Amino acid sequence: MLQTTEQLSKKIAENATETDSKGLFPSDNIHLLGRQGFLSAILPRPVGLQVSHLLFARIVETLARACASTAWVYTVHSAASYSLFSAGNEAQRERYVRGAADGTKLxxxxxxxxxxxxxxxxxxxxxxxxxxxxxxxxxxxxxxxxxxxxxxxxxxxxxxxxxxxxxxxxxxxxxxxxxxxxxxxxxxxxxxxxxxxxxxxxxxxxxxxxxxDAFRAISSGGHVGMLGSCAISLGLAQAGLDLALKHAKERTILGQKLASREGIQFLLSEMASDVQAMRQMLYFGAEENERSPNAYPSLLQMKIFITETAVKVLDKALRVTGATGYSRGVPLERYYRDVRAPMLHFQTLETAKRALGSML
Ligand SMILES: Cc1cc2nc3c(=O)[nH]c(=O)nc-3n(C[C@H](O)[C@H](O)[C@H](O)COP(=O)(O)OP(=O)(O)OC[C@H]3O[C@@H](n4cnc5c(N)ncnc54)[C@H](O)[C@@H]3O)c2cc1C
CATH class of the missing domain: 2.40.110.10 (Butyryl-CoA Dehydrogenase, subunit A, domain 2)
Structure with missing residues (x-):
């Protein structure tokens, strides 16, 4: 399924700039995902594909590298339908969740x-x-x-x-x-x-x-939302790192490649290390969410670290790429705007810190 996500993401990336600049809902992308069964990926069988939470996070990460708005819509739909599946009764599941699964209802x-x-x-x-x-x-x-x-x-x-x-x-x-x-x-x-x-x-x-049971509805779907929003942060940070690396290797200043400058190497090394740490934390949080009923503290740590670090990584990507990164000619400024959102929804950074602080 990851391979298919990679393939779909190439198509999804094509309209990401227009989705952003015109504020268009990415309907074609969502239909594309629906046709391939992705809209029910996180839902338990027999309604959904029951992919692991780890695989769900990796799907969202891959989508976010192509188009964060699409990954966001996918995350919200997955979290809300998972919530209904987890906290709803048999009749509610029967009536509503099938539509979520076959992609006819968002x-x-x-x-x-x-x-x-x-x-x-x-x-x-x-x-x-x-x-x-x-x-x-x-x-x-x-x-x-x-x-x-x-x-x-x-x-x-x-x-x-x-x-x-x-x-x-x-x-x-x-x-x-x-x-x-x-x-x-x-x-x-x-x-x-x-x-x-x-x-x-x-x-x-x-x-x-x-x-x-509103608590169950909010926590079950909310945890999936936390995974999805962190996966979006990671996807955007990875995309920013890729772009900065490419730029540093191609750009020549006074006959020297930018990537050969020590200061730039430091920035790129810090970014690569942060992205790797974010990835490990996301994958751990996803596995923990599936195997443990007490995953919440791990999810909070994940949310705090990943959403804040992603902003720092993209800030450094902007420093490496100079005016090129600042211009609308490359999508870095879009990543930098998009990456603020995961800090605000499915727990704000501050409320996550407050919740974790009260558990320590
Ligand atoms: C792109 C996007 C999509 C969204 N989608 C949805 C959606 O689909 N459904 C939905 O229900 N909501 C959605 N939201 C809303 C989101 O959940 C809220 O923005 C969030 O809950 C914060 O509420 P607020 O913006 O009113 O901030 P406020 O509550 O006004 O908070 C302002 C600041 O104070 C901090 N703060 C608040 N309370 C405390 C506290 N007790 N201690 C310390 N700091 C605190 C907050 O972290 C924040 O930084 C979305 C938001 C965004 C940005």
């Missing part, structure tokens, strides 16, 4: 609100019982795939709850009365991910569409 996850941000407590989005259903009200912000996903897992609180410990997740399909896509946002990077608001006004959610 999934998104909506937790963030302007009032709560990185925290999961104090949600304003609420559900009120109404006969056999709930009425969902609220606004979700900074959500990926708003225009393109077919089904969202929406985090909400019971209308009379202040705490957040009894949150629940509503499975809401596009087209449900009372559910609308709101404003779209422009990000500095990840410009192909269709990013914005979701509005819920007396949106009727049948009780059969409620996932009661």
């Amino acid at each position: 999934f998104g996850f909506a937790a963030t609100e302007t009032g709560t941000g990185a925290g999961m407590t104090g949600l304003q989005t609420s559900v009120t019982p109404a006969g056999d259903a709930y009425l969902l009200n609220g606004v979700k912000s900074f959500i990926s795939l708003t225009q393109e996903a077919d089904i969202f897992l929406v985090l909400a609180k019971p209308f009379d709850s202040q705490q957040g410990s009894n949150n629940l997740v509503c499975v809401v399909e596009k087209g449900t009365p009372g559910f609308e896509v709101g404003e779209s946002f422009e990000g500095m990077g990840m410009r192909g991910i269709s990013w914005g608001e979701l509005l819920f006004k007396d949106c009727v959610v049948p009780k059969s569409n409620i996932i009661g």
Whole structure:
């Protein structure tokens, strides 16, 4: 499957610049991945291909080297559908997960609100019982795939709850009365991910569409999201290293190759070492997530180290490549903008540090 990913990535790389510059959702890439079965890769059999979490991370890493927006969409869909598979009941799986697997339905996850941000407590989005259903009200912000996903897992609180410990997740399909896509946002990077608001006004959610175990839904899918976002950081850092190396070997200044300068060699060595350390940490985190129910601290360490280090690697890549790297003629400036996003979603860097700190 990795070999196929490499082949698909060549095709995916072709429209990465346009995806970024025009802010286009990479529909063709997602259909391509869907046709090859990738959209269900992480889902357990018989619905999905049940690839290892390590293989999932390597697929995302490979995609990110070609187009980070595509890798992001793939990660969000995989995390949200995995969440539904893990925390949903048999009927919900039967009804929804097959669509995720055959690529006909794209999934998104909506937790963030302007009032709560990185925290999961104090949600304003609420559900009120109404006969056999709930009425969902609220606004979700900074959500990926708003225009393109077919089904969202929406985090909400019971209308009379202040705490957040009894949150629940509503499975809401596009087209449900009372559910609308709101404003779209422009990000500095990840410009192909269709990013914005979701509005819920007396949106009727049948009780059969409620996932009661919000903690399980968020942690199962969230961990897959952490792997995916770190794999994106790694893919971008590797792409930056490759580009900087190529540039240093080709560029001649005053008759000498740039790569022969000691200062540049130091930078390249640091970058190569960091990328290797990131890779080992990602692969360890992926294996740990599959074999241990207590993988969370390892995932937090992975998220903290990889997302922060990737930015440093790309900063050095920009230093090695000078004005060439700074220009839009090469994709380095795109990598540098895209690499900020994994520090913000599926745990921000700071909340990851705070969570890990409380466990040490
Ligand atoms: C590209 C992109 C895609 C996204 N997609 C989705 C999506 O699909 N679904 C979804 O639900 N959300 C999504 N988000 C939202 C993302 O999860 C939030 O941006 C994140 O949770 C932080 O919320 P905030 O931006 O409101 O920052 P704030 O909560 O306002 O935080 C601002 C800063 O303060 C830090 N901070 C906050 N609380 C603490 C604390 N207690 N201690 C120390 N530091 C703290 C944060 O780390 C951050 O650096 C996406 C964001 C981005 C950038």
